[in-house]
Amino acid sequence: MIDQTINRVLVTGGAGYVGSVLTPKLLDAGYEVVVFDIQYFGDENLPLGHAKLTSIKGDLRDTAAFAKAVTGCDAVIHLACISNDPSFILDPNLSKSINYDCFEPMVVASKQAGVKRFIYASTSSVYGVSDAPDVTEEHPLIPLTDYNKYKGMCEPLLWKHISDAFVGVTIRPATVCGYGPRMRLDLSVNILTNHAVNNGKITVFGGSQLRPNIHVEDVSDLYVNLLSYDADKIQGETFNAGYQNMSISAIAEVVKKVVEEEMPDRAPIDIVTTPTDDIRSYHVNSDKIRRVVGFEPKRTVEDAVRGLVKAMREGKLPDSMTADKYFNVKTMQKLTAA
Numbered sequence: 457m458i459d460q461t462i463n464r465v466l467v468t469g470g471a472g473y474v475g476s477v478l479t480p481k482l483l484d485a486g487y488e489v490v491v492f493d494i495q496y497f498g499d500e501n502l503p504l505g506h507a508k509l510t511s512i513k514g515d516l517r518d519t520a521a522f523a524k525a526v527t528g529c530d531a532v533i534h535l536a537c538i539s540n541d542p543s544f545i546l547d548p549n550l551s552k553s554i555n556y557d558c559f560e561p562m563v564v565a566s567k568q569a570g571v572k573r574f575i576y577a578s579t580s581s582v583y584g585v586s587d588a589p590d591v592t593e594e595h596p597l598i599p600l601t602d603y604n605k606y607k608g609m610c611e612p613l614l615w616k617h618i619s620d621a622f623v624g625v626t627i628r629p630a631t632v633c634g635y636g637p638r639m640r641l642d643l644s645v646n647i648l649t650n651h652a653v654n655n656g657k658i659t660v661f662g663g664s665q666l667r668p669n670i671h672v673e674d675v676s677d678l679y680v681n682l683l684s685y686d687a688d689k690i691q692g693e694t695f696n697a698g699y700q701n702m703s704i705s706a707i708a709e710v711v712k713k714v715v716e717e718e719m720p721d722r723a724p725i726d727i728v729t730t731p732t733d734d735i736r737s738y739h740v741n742s743d744k745i746r747r748v749v750g751f752e753p754k755r756t757v758e759d760a761v762r763g764l765v766k767a768m769r770e771g772k773l774p775d776s777m778t779a780d781k782y783f784n785v786k787t788m789q790k791l792t793a794a
Contacts (some may be wrong), residue, residue, distance in 0.1 A: 460572055460623070462530040462683050464488040468562075469536030471499040474577075476527055476532075477637035478533070478676040483508055487679055492516075492525045496787055501637035516556050517558045523565040531573040532566050537607070540642060542785040547792050556606035558615040565623075565631070573623045573684050574614060579629045579698055580668055580740045582608040590741035593694045597628040611694065617716060618692055625682060625690040629675050630668030630698030630740055634760035635767040636743060637743060641782035648708055649764045652715040652725045654777050661732035663705035668698035668740035671755035678751055685749045695745040699753035704727070709779065714761040719769070 470479050476510030479502055488508045493499060495513045501510055514521045515538055526532060538544050538551040545551075566574055571791045583591050584598035599605040611626050618624040632643035641650045642666055648658050678697055682690065702710075708727050716723040745751045769772050773782070779788040 457564075460687050461782060462487070462573060464490065465531045465533060465683065466490040466492055466529040466571075467533045467535060468492050469534075471495055471497060471502055471511070471638060472535060472539075473636050473638050473640040474606070474632060474676060474679075475535055476501040477636045477672050478535075479503070479509065482678050486742050487683070488523055489628070490529060490651040491523060496791060497638055497781060507584050516562060516777050517553055519558065519561040519565055522562055524570045525729055526571060529566075529569065530573055532562075532571050532574070532685055533575045533577070533674050533682075534562070535577045537577075538603070539727045540784050541601045541603045543788040544601065546788050548602060550792070552606055552678065553644050556609060557601070559610040560616075561639075563614055563617050565618075566615055566717060568735075572621065572754045573683065573687070574625075575679060575702050575710075576610065576614055576626045577679075578611055578626050578628045578694075579604065579607045580630050580738070581700060582628060583738050583740070585735055586738045589739060590769045591696075591738050592741045593696055593744055597725060612705055615692060621633050623691050624694075627675075627678065627682075628694065628744075629697050630670040630677055630696075632672050633669050633757060634672040634755070635763040636672045636774070639688075639767075639782050640784065642784055644704060645707055645711070646764060648711045649659060649715065649761050650768075650773075651775050652711050653719065653722065653765060656722055657710045657712060657728060658728045659706050660708050660727060660729045661734060663703060663708070663729050664706050665706060665732075665735065665737040666699045666701050666739050667707070668696075668738065668742075668752055669707075669757050670697055670699045670753055671757075674699065674753035674755050678745075681749070681751060689748050692750070695748070696740050696742045697742040697751075698742045699755075700757050701739045710758050712759060713763050716763065717766045736768065
């Protein structure tokens with residue numbers, strides 16, 4: 457029997473939006489955690505004083521540095537990437553080098569270091585536009601952008617290297633929402649909430665497009681759980697991870713309701729609908745992950761909005777309409793200009 461005991465976990469991108477929620481959860485679960493992150497957004501949102509946390513500023517394209525960092529680790533949770541289409545487009549060569557070119561060398565280095573489990577965070581946007589009533593994991597990948605394309609192209613590279621001693625699993629998360637210490641305000645639910653609170657108005661582009669959503673706390677719980685799920689159930693598997701499929705218009709209505717309840721002084725919140733060229737629409741089916749490992753998200757889009765409103769009320773998101781740090785493309789623009 458192969459030893460699948462996991463004590464020490466390396467999280468690439470562990471200082472990012474999902475990472476800033478996941479890292480404390482891993483520590484609370486008793487794992488030693490190594491965060492390997494290029495730190496475009498710093499690492500001050502991590503519990504840096506924790507005895508079991510090591511934060512390393514590192515570039516995934518430096519395979520030697522990664523190989524050194526992963527030494528002694530039992531599992532890798534690979535979150536790091538140039539995330540979202542506008543950020544990718546700013547410097548396509550940089551983005552491809554981070555999101556794709558270094559992926560297989562990183563997998564090989566992990567396996568050589570004795571890592572037992574490699575969890576890859578792909579994206580449900582690999583499906584592009586689909587009018588299928590339910591998009592399952594068997595649906596063809598029809599990426600509309602290079603960001604989607606390269607996320608999908610990494611998946612088979614992981615399968616090349618799995619073995620009895622090296623378990624690989626791919627997760628295709630829905631659009632993440634809700635409050636995290638390293639906040640992103642460039643994702644649909646988060647954008648609409650920010651505008652409702654600070655502008656008293658929500659602008660919906662199109663509105664009929666369906667978007668799958670998952671709370672940042674839920675997807676982080678999933679990554680923690682994947683460290684202890686039976687290896688036979690996840691080896692070589694791809695899982696969608698979403699909760700509520702909602703149209704942009706329906707999300708706007710939830711945001712309006714919650715903000716008017718939580719901040720009556722902001723009411724009424726207006727919803728303005730305008731045309732859009734962004735036709736991405738898909739209804740992601742996440743039955744497989746529930747069936748195979750029993751994972752079920754617990755938090756709704758409404759919960760995400762309430763959490764964001766609470767964070768804003770408590771002053772946790774100052775200058776939320778203007779500060780570059782909340783918007784990936786603004787931060788990447790500054791970095792690529794530097």
